[in-house]
Amino acid sequence: MTPTAHLVLLLHNHQPIGNFDHVFRQAYEDSYRPFLEVFARYPNIKISLHTSGPLMEWLDRNQPGYLDCVANLVRDGRIEIIGGPFYEPILAMIPSSDRIGQIRRYTKWLRDRLGAAVRGMWVPERVWEQSFTRDVVDAGLEYTVLDDYHFKAAGLRDEELDGYYLTEDEGRLMAVFPGSERLRYTIPFADPQATIDHIRALAERRPGAVIVFGDDGEKFGTWPETKKHVYEDRWLERFFEALSANADWLRVSTLGEVYDGLSPRGKIYLPDCSYREMTEWALPVDRQQELESVRHEMEQDPRWHRIQPFLRGGFWRNFRVKYREADEMYARMMNVSRRLHSVLQSDAADPELREAQLHLYRGQCNCPYWHGAFGGIYLPHLRHAIYHHLIAADTILERRSRQGEVWVDARAEDYNFDGKPEIRLANDQLAAFLAPHEGGMMYELDVREIRLNLGAGIMRRPEAYHRKVLQGEHRGESGCASIHERIVFKQANLDRHVRYDRYPRKSLIDLFFNPDTTLEAVESGEAVLAGDFHAAPYEAAIHANPDRVRVMMSRQGTVAGESIRVTKAVLLSEGSSVLEVAYRLENLPPHFAYQFAVEFNFAGLPGGADDRYFTDPFGKRLGHLGTHLNLAETSGLGLIDQWQGIDLRLLMSVPGGMRAFPIETVSQSEGGFELVHQSVAVQPYWLVRPDEDGQWMVTMRLIADAAAARERRPASRELVHA
Secondary structure, three states, X not given: OOOOXXXXXXXXXXXXXXXXXXXXXXXXXXXXXXXXXXXXXXXXXXXXXXXXXXXXXXXXXXXXXXHHHHHHHHHOOOEEXXXXXXXXXXXXXXXXXXXXXXXXXXXXXXXXXXXXXXXXXXXXXXXXXXXXXXHHHHOOOOEEEEEHHHHHHOOOOHHHOOXXXXXXXXOEEEEEEXXXXXXXXXXOOOOHHHHHHHHHHHXXXXXXXXXXXXEEHHHOOOOOOHHHHHHHOOHHHHHHHHHHHOXXXXXXXXXXXXXXXXXXXXXXXXXXXXXXXXXXXOOOXXXXXXXXXXXXXXXXXOOXXXXXXXXXXOOHHHHHHHOHHHHHHHHHHHHHHXXXXXXXXXXXXXXXXXXHHXXXXXXXXXXXXXXXXXXXXXXXXXXXXXXXHHHHHHHHHHHHHXXXXXXXXXXXXXXXXXXXXXXXXXXXXXXXXXXXXXXXXXXXXXXXXXXXXXXXXXXXXXXXXXXXXXXXXXXOOOOOOOOOOOOOEOOOXXXXXXXXXXXXXXXXXXXXXXXXXXXXXXXXXXXXXXXOOOOOOOEEEEEEXXXXXXXXXXXXXXXXXXXXXXXXXXXXXXXXXXXXXXXXXXXXXXXXXXXXXXXXXXXXXXXXXXXXXXXXXXXXXXXXXXXXXXXXXXXXXXEEEOOOOEEEEEEEEEEEEEEEEEEEEEEEEOOEEEEEEXXXXXXXXXXXXXXXOOOEEEEEEEEEEHHHHHHHOOOOOOOOOO
């Protein structure tokens, strides 16, 4: 009897919300279009195809013929369309109602555009928790694919992973298929015969075996070196020809065909998990490095194959602990979701609320909420895209509740789920979030007109791969290899740029330095911090008038052993795009002579472009926004971004020095290690000399004028979030 096997080829094509148009277009030309053209020539081959909502919408706008071709192949039974949440959120980071809403909304879109009967589910990044079963089934889907790693974590052996299983939650039943990690590394990197031989061995062990390949479609042309390998060197054609040559025993099926035609192998409950690499990236850096060392030490040990199945990494939700910036996005998203869900219950059909819901869903796209082999949270344009949509949704909700009135508001609430109250100052122009318990810093500043969070920078912190960067390995693996195995430096001397921050790169960071502290010392992080105010808790109180609100924050602390008090007030008026910040230093000894600096960090303002530049208070240009500035005596600084349409000015009542420098991270992406501009640090500073009462005061005005700069932007250029 000839052994038989079923191979399911499930491709996941994805581009995130906020990615550049040229990236979409390049991926289309390098991966999506050529794959479909080759695939169409092999009528006996079938695939299951998942395309994320952001990419599907781009294709519908820019390459509708491609989707028409997909629709024809769906009609012919060659392609099974797999659904999922519309904008590719990690299910663990959004509420149950949004999971169901995203899945249903995308199922309808796929049915209307492609004529597809959607039954299967792509789980974004295969991040799974058992309770998701209930929401997936309630949204109308019947089966999904997870990694074999999930099943091994539940105690199954390799020989039990050649079929699908049923799982259940609160009486909802669905099927789960194990995807092969081995095939993720052989397809398309090994010779096609290696995959055929592996499947044949499984078929000989158990006739009727089911093997699922489920992975990124970008592996077929977009990943580094793969376009030549897959198409010019004919890997994909040779693979399809090998499958066709073995059609007498190897059937290439869709998930739906296997689900309908074969019985499950049994029931399984899977632990909270993702693919192996993701669980490792979720670990704290020191534990991640330790795991790598243990694996390296043990992989030649004869006992390793018995130990490895019991080795597990971390929990995906802890990316919100590892990266505070991910937690800030999550908390902002949850606030919008909660408020929107509340009003949708009474008016679900309202077009404006449906628009707000679409912005919310787009603001849940997973890519900048975590980091691994891809740039993720280190890619500023992806972070800003998330805030773009969350600010849009928030603004719609505020506009509806205020009924067009000019307004200003201040509220204390635990906005970021840390058990302590933050303070939100907001009007129809700006929204500022302050954390009194973290040095009174301003961690978010939204400019509503252009939907930009100026506080969406990122702190420079250790990463496990920095060991490779610091070793200066400037030559990566040659040839075509998985992105998990490549070592490539996209710029020279990256080791010189690996720096770590002592405090979050936010605004209203209160710093005291020695009087002779230089720009170089501050930028490098070597400057001595003489005070303890930058991260310590401040007492806070809100004072509200009908037309303005003020937050007063105060703390008794020390500078070089001297006990002093710092009080700062942040004021916002109705209809205003100006934040007024006043500082008062008290109890200063007569001999006090230290630099007092207030650090601001402005994100979303890239350096190196002629239409993004610094100015002095009189409008004179001082260089692009990546320039290092150290002005000895000035009353202010301007940051102009003509492309986005913002004129940002910081003015001081007491002239002083002004430092400015770029914050750049050394991070990893699929293309290799790279230097990425994250924000512009701006530090007005003064050599404080107390008055006769032991006091010193200064007032600053931060003006975020989106209207004036928008007039300078060429009308033909579309707003892009850099």
